[in-house]
Amino acid sequence: MRIKTLDVVGFGHFSNQVFYLDEESQLIYGENEAGKSTLYQFVRAILFGFAKKREKMRDFEPRNGDAFGGSIVFHDDVYGDVKVARFKNKNRGEAVVTLENGEVGNDYLLEKIISPLTKDVFDQIFSFQQEQLIDLADLDEAKLQHLLLTVGLTGSEQLNDVSQKFLKERQQIYKPSGRVPSLNQQLHKLQQLEEKINQAENEEINYQAYLAERQTLQNQLDELKQQQAELDLKQKRYTQQQKRYTQYAEWAKLNQLLEKDTIVTDEVLKETQETFQEYRFLENKEKKLLEQHRELASLNSPAFQFYVDEQRELESIQAKQLDVERLTQQIKVKKQLLQSNVEQQSNLLKMHELKSIETSTEDLEKVVAAIKTLSEEEEELVRDKIVLDNEISRVALRRKEIDRELTLLERELKTQEKIMERMQMKQSNSLNIPFAIIGVAFALAIVAGISSVTWLFLVVAVLVALGGGLLWRTTKEQQRQKAHPQLDFSQHKQEYSMQLAASDEIEGEYAHLQNEKKSLETKLGVINEQKDTWSKVYGLNPKESLSNWLTKLPAYYQIMALKEKHGQLREEMKILKEEEVVFQEALLFAKEWLPLQGKTTQEGYELLTQFIKEQQKVREETQYMEQEQASVPLQLTRVRQDLTQLETHLLSLTNQSFFRSDDIVRFIDGQTEKRQEEEELKNLTLRLEDYFSLDRPYQLSDINQQLIQVNEESERILSEQEEAQARIQKLSFDIAQLEQNGILDDLYQTRANEVTVIRQLADEWLGYKLAEDTLQAVFDYLSEQQLPAVLKMTSDYFNIFTAGRYPQVVLKDGRLQVQDKKYQYWDMTQLSTGTKDQLYIAFRLGFIQLHSEDYDAPIIIDDGWLHFDSGRKEIFFNVMIALGKNRQIICLSSDEEMKSYFEKNGVGVIQLEGRK
Template structure:
């Protein structure tokens, strides 16, 4: 099975996204947060189901989309046992279809996965840094169970049953065990057999005591039976006594019924009468309340003093309200105009203050404009001098910076020259040491010694050997001296040809150049300073001329000419003055309107006078007076309406009162009652008759079946006498039981003394019980043993043991990954060991982190290859090799290329070495994909 296409509807950050995957090795490249983990979780969710919504510790991320309503997607599976299949899983459920659109049963997915669940998939097919070492406790037996759990749908359940039975077998019986149940039962059976042999000698006395015990038990049972019969008779008498009291109450109720007379009436007639009487009283109370309300309202209307005046002046009130509303706006406008007048006055004062001029000395005329033009000419000259000054200062600064830079270069050159001089001194010292005259000492001594020996030979005529020795010494001395001479020449030549000499000369030339250039720049700087002083003098003269011009124009001596020329505050001052005159004219017009309004509201002020005559107070007084009058008028209208409503209610209640009185009279006539008291007595008699009938019915239910016995009883005292007689017999029998119980207890004590090690019968019974228990355990053990063997034989039918082949392949992969350093993996029931090329065995905890992870990778890949005949799944790798060095990564990538020829590998990583080493053309770069999607969304 291979995954060909991922079609994501909405899962995490991926919405409406499609990925086409390579059949062999697919590299999915991206940084953290690029969506690699989301894609892996999407594959697991589609194949095995979405993570649960229930909250728990370490909650698995469900990657529910924020920007899509549909949760899930689909995967195209190729080369399955059912052909090419689309597996679609969303929040609406799971759907399987072939490429033609035909829907398949959901069982097909289980058949394709061949019993593989998500845990086993994560253990072998999903490689990540977190789960890479989950095989740390695996052994050969567990690997065999993994092989058995795949290949057939549901086989994992059979395997779990077999494991459960195997656990029970160990709890039932072990060959040399002591704790299992069957082992303990066999040991107890042996102990009981030995105890029975010892108890046979005490059997005679034990049998006699056992017979006595049985006789006492029979006697006690007989007395207990008699006691039980007496107690039953006592309970019957007690019930008769209780029922006899009920029988007497029934007779009393019968006599009371015979004395009462039943009046025929409807069932709801009492309630109807009560309702009519209550309604009648409510109507009378309502009529009285309405009459009191009408009286109170009339009194209250007489206190409203402004009501009549308001009704008589309705037209004038409307006109006053309209005019007052207009004057209110006029007053607001007047306030606004006064504020604007004050604002323009403040503006004029501010302009004069900020512009620093005297308003009375400045006049609006063409002469002022000509003076302004003269100011522009003076300011232009000042600006020109300012520009010259800035230009000269900039040039001077450039020359100063250049001279400073040359001085820095000169200091650097001198430092370098000093370093070279120090180096030359070191070289001279080394030359003196290398060309020391002492080096000639050996050669000179050899020559002197040879000449001495030669002279000695000539004088004494010694042998030829002595002559040759002298010649050899002279020759060696000459050669040594010549060698030292030429070596000294070589050192001197090297000293005189040192590059430091030329470098020092070059540095001296540079320093002279820097000094000459610095002198030239000094002259330029002095020239610029002289020019700067000249420009500053002209600038001072022009500023004095500009100050005289400002004073002549009417400004303060301290005024800013630039502000005067640019903003022209005088012009703004006269504009503000014009605006203020306009607002003052509008103020006069508004005051005229207010005076007319005062004349119109004179009648209102006569009726409702006011001391304060200010505009706002008058407006407020008129509005309040109008509101008060309007309220009293509305209140008068409301009172009149309430009086009419009260009169209507009185009429309705009188009519209703007459209707209720007719209903009451009709009830009295139908029951022949004189008044309400007589009617209630008849109702009470009917209720009493009904209650007595119900009591008699209840009593008859309780004494049913005992009527004849009740009538035969003379009195309750006779029942009490019978009850006391039975009670005495019961007490006597209970007292007879106690001695037999004491005797039985003594016999049991004697039996217990004989049964300290277990009586023969008891032990014999225990022995038989233990034998039955052993047979039961043997049958249970046999059944489970047969079931375990049948399960394993069924699962292993037609399948050879895959562990040796897997072990062989794991050896090959592990050897390639470690470059032959480890050549064998040993799998057994105790765990895993690896053998080094030096034949030394190592446990997993003794290996380095990188080698240990290589071991688990080799086991996983070998398992996948050997299980491919039963199930074929793609391998998902999530940056599982970050702990590998470059050599280990290179070997790992070679193995992946080999494995991918037969198995699909999905490699999620951000390792640039993987992209360069594997050189896959179909690499999916998630970073570029995200950037492309963002660009499309923005466009």
């Protein structure tokens, strides 16, 4: 891109002016305020748009009412001559682009033509401002090196500016040795707050010690609770083992028996049972056939005859069987209610740890009322005792502190007395020297008077003046020293007297508090004696408070109600028993035919019903048995033959030598029992395996001993828990008293707020630090990729600018240095201001040359040779002319010498007139 024409319609103080620029190198010359920077801003506005209000730039809108804007004509290698016109009040400030072929477009077309050139790239890479050169003089070595490398790698100072901005923002938040940054101030405030908190905590008597002791006791209490929980599990396990030891003994016995006995297969046992069942059937059939012969003769048996004679009476008694069943059920229910009543009484006594006593409601109410009265008194006395103990502790600490201060004052008084004695001796000795000098003067005066030696009078005068001066000075010093020790001694004596008075007062207060404590303990002792009396009667724990007793004593009301209900149930049971006796006596007339001994009333009536049914059956079967009597012998023969065959088969199944029915029964019962025992063993195993390790033996005595040990340990831990809980309650009360003033709570809240602010500032600081690190990472990446080529281009330009004095720019040991013709290396700070400017421009031009294929934009230099002498300016001019062969160079300057170079070499110069 090469700018050919600037048509300024209205911009700043320019109005309807056209400037034609050389396509290679061009100087726009003018005095200060002539409009050089205005033309630069005009080019910038036409190419990239007018500045927004938020950009806070100078307002170039014309005051004479001309249209704000104008046009630029530039040549592009692809599109040819391109005209860009832009007016702020037309088309919303958008550009009108006209190509050489007549095509018209807007900002989108303009961006396409000049891409990748943007406003930021134009400002930061292709424009040189003298302000940038002025800033170089204020940079230290490290910042100057970083700036030059940034310019060389990115073509502008933007990366360095952003990095410096992040650093500045971060340092405004925090500096390691700073005081003004906000985070430093917050940390200082937090430190002061911590000191206040420490001071407040130290002022609270034993506050931290109480907290630590309470926490320790709480930890101990938690540990004791954990131990108690473990003991409860052991106690539960041992108790379950104790309850289930009978089952365990049964399991052990079954296990031992089953290990010895032999069990046949299920198939053999089933066949034996079926065969023996068939045998029994035939055996019973044989008996029935034999009995049939005898039954004909026993048709008129005494039992049957008794039934026939007393049939009406027997059936009358049998009709009362339902009443007997109802009565039996009522008796059973009453027994269950009586048992439940007794269990409820026992559970209440056990739950509240009370004794079973006989008392009336009136007596119990009197005791409860007395306990309520004493409970309030006991709570008030305990509360007063805690407060009194705290006050005694405070007075005791004050008493100890006063004793320590008295001891220190006594030592100080003794020390002051010794100092005053030494000072008096020293004062007496210090007066001897002046008097001795005066004495010598008088002696010399006498000698002078006798000998008439005049110069001796001069010596006498000198000695007298010297002695008098020493005497006056010594006297003043003694007076000054004498006044201060006496004053200090008097002050210490006065403080000692005040401390003695305070000691007497605190002793009196301490004795008074001790007397109050004894009085409270006496009153509590009377209450405890009464508690001991009640605890023996009612089984209450004397260590518990009376308020806890009041929660347990109401259980006696429930117990007395249960006892009253128990009496009512017993009376009802007595009536039912008397009614049962009447039913029992009704059966006695048939006791010869009914086995009533050991039977209940209901069972007796069931036997009567069975007797009646049997006799009725006898009456029905008599006729049938008479008809069957003839076939009995033949049936007996067949049955006995079948019995013989079954006996042989049963002997083979049971592996026995002789057949006996009882042996077969015992065999079947034994095998069945063993199977039942095996099933029972399985059931017992399932019930016991959660409580016993069945792979080892147990003894009931061992279980009982372990349970006793666990109970003792549990009682010990419960006692320690009660002590720890009581101590925690006392400490909590003390801590609450200390925290009533609320100072620590306010300080803690303030500290929490300050910490929140510090965290927010720290997060903000870390954000800027992370941004810095990211930029540094970008810079490091660019260094790795482009630094060698940039240094090569920079070295070429710098060699030309310095007329071969510094042929090379290098990065040595991480530091940017220049090498002279003698191969010596120079740091940046060792270079002159003009040489630094040359190096800066060399880096800028090196970057542009390195990226010449990417960007084709004119270079605009605004007095970039500010610190150059004549030689440097001439070299700079020659370089600009050489660069202009490939890229348009536009120089803005008010330098007469630079103007002369342009004019002398026939390079275009545009003369700007100042404002009129």
